[in-house]
Amino acid sequence: MTCTIHLPDYPVLLGPLSETLPAWLQQKKYSRIFVIADANALAHWNNTALLPGTEMYVVPCPPASEHAGGAERLKNLDTCALIWNAMQQARLDRQALVVNLGGGVVGDMGGFCAATFKRGVDFIQIPTTLLAMTDAAIGGKLGIDFNGIKNALGVFRNPQAVFADPVFLETLPARELRSGFAEVIKHALIGDYELWEKIQKTTPEALSPGSMTADAWTEILEPSIAVKAQIVTLDPHEHGIRALLNFGHTVGHAVESYFLETDEPLTHGEAVAIGMVCEGLLSTETETILRIFGRRPMPESIFPKLWERMQHDKKNTSGAVRIAVPGTEPFSLQILELSREEAFRRLKLYDSFDSFEF
Ligand SMILES: NC(=O)c1ccc[n+]([C@@H]2O[C@H](COP(=O)([O-])OP(=O)(O)OC[C@H]3O[C@@H](n4cnc5c(N)ncnc54)[C@H](O)[C@@H]3O)[C@@H](O)[C@H]2O)c1
Known part of the structure; x- marks a missing residue:
């Protein structure tokens, strides 16, 4: 099942990447594609099939189960310097496309690196956690932590598109699934009572890896993303x-x-x-x-x-x-x-x- 949620400046394409990403790319003419990937999000990513010939920087995020918020410790200027360096080594020009594949940490930081490299190159978000699919990847807020202050440095800049494929949720530990589900609940309570009805029937067991099918996730993700999309469209700069x-x-x-x-x-x-x-x-x-x-x-x-x-x-x-x-x-x-x-x-x-x- 695929579906599209349209924001004024970009679409959110929901469904298998193999069906959404190549078709979207075919309409574009990018000089190069550079992927910034979360090490734990690679299980369902086939670079060769989806984006042949691209270069990749892998952010060494610790696995989610090891420590809540472990990847957050890498959302800083030091990691940005490594990413900008890899972008330079790959000789990216301003007609390049950056692909951020990962949770909110990689999405916020990769987007920030793309938005500042050579005064800004295009980027797309491929969120791989529930929180990033329903929340972080949408709305154009990008940034990193600085001097212990969360999101202290950043910019507003929209992606060219967001590709949310529920298959990535299969490897996400239960605790991370539940964490993202809090934002789904929030979206239902602020804007979609029908989604709230659905949530009331959700059991804690459903939020364990592999218990929900991709289609069942899509039915939850679509309305949840639509609430976030509507709010950021009404008020892009908070x-x-x-x-x-x-x-x-x-x-x-x-x-x-x-x-x-x-x-x-x-x-x-x-x-x-x-x-x-x-x-x-x-x-x-x-x-x-x-x-x-x-x-x-x-x-x-x-x-x-x-x-x-x-x-x-x-x-x-x-x-x-x-x-x-x-x-x-x-x-x-x-x-x-x-x-x-x-x-x-x-x-x-x-x-x-x-x-x-x-
Ligand atoms: N820009 C925004 O509007 C916005 C909104 C909300 C949150 N955020 C930011 O998002 C970040 C939190 O995002 P998050 O909850 O996605 O955390 P995260 O990016 O740290 O990811 C959580 C963990 O899951 C792992 N992971 C990612 N994809 C996986 C997969 N498919 N399978 C297995 N493991 C996987 C990561 O390596 C990490 O260990 C924070 O930095 C927060 O500030 C931004």
Whole structure:
């Protein structure tokens, strides 16, 4: 099954790469093709068949199961220098095409390298994680971490196309699948109630590698990508409604950065799931989210540290912590101010829910 979601500047082609990529390339005239690939995404990639004669730089990302967020440590200027060097060695000119094959780390960093090489060469995104397919590859935000600050350097620049092939999800560990699923849940809650109905029927077991067919994934990916596509089309540079994509992320980022410093870090999606429960506080949604994600115990002693981190959120103005939550209609945004007391009340409520702990 293949389908296309059209954004104003580029298409998202969903389906087997062998059916989408060669046909798209045939209409283009690139001088050279250069692939930047995540080492763990190569199992389903046949360079010779899909893009004969191309050069490749493989980013040595640690396998997903080894350490949550392990590849993030490579999303920096040092790796960019290696990539730019390989691009120069391959003698890429401005008529070249860069192909980013990997999760959000390779997509953000490879796109940034392409957007800055010789003042910008065309690039396409081939996302290979659920999070990258439904979220990171769409919307033109590119960048790297710098001095310990996530996404501190970057640009907005759209790809020429995005190719999402669910076959890559077959090798993605369950924890990464679940992590990406948090963004699918977020997209459903902010813009697509039909998708939400489908999600409510999803069992945690379905989110293990190989349990869902490519067609079943396509049925979830298409509406989820469409929500992200609609929002970034309405607000490409994050001046208004795009804040809705931040639902669950104010609390989520605080929780993610706190647990990153412990022996048991959380994935981004696990933290966002906690964030959506605390920020949304709606009973049916909470039940579904906890059924899929379980509950991470959060003792009251860590609340002040989480509050401190929430204060660094980019939506804040003059010291108040602001959260972006869905309004009553699809694609409607509410910005709420969160006091310290209210934040603590919500975290305490989360910790009191009856669900299995992870
Ligand atoms: N640009 C945006 O709008 C945007 C939005 C959301 C997130 N992001 C960024 O995305 C990044 C997170 O992305 P992610 O969750 O994809 O993480 P990731 O890129 O680190 O990938 C997760 C892990 O899965 C491995 N992997 C990738 N594809 C695989 C496959 N098919 N099979 C097996 N393993 C595979 C990777 O090597 C890595 O170990 C963060 O850096 C975040 O800042 C960007």
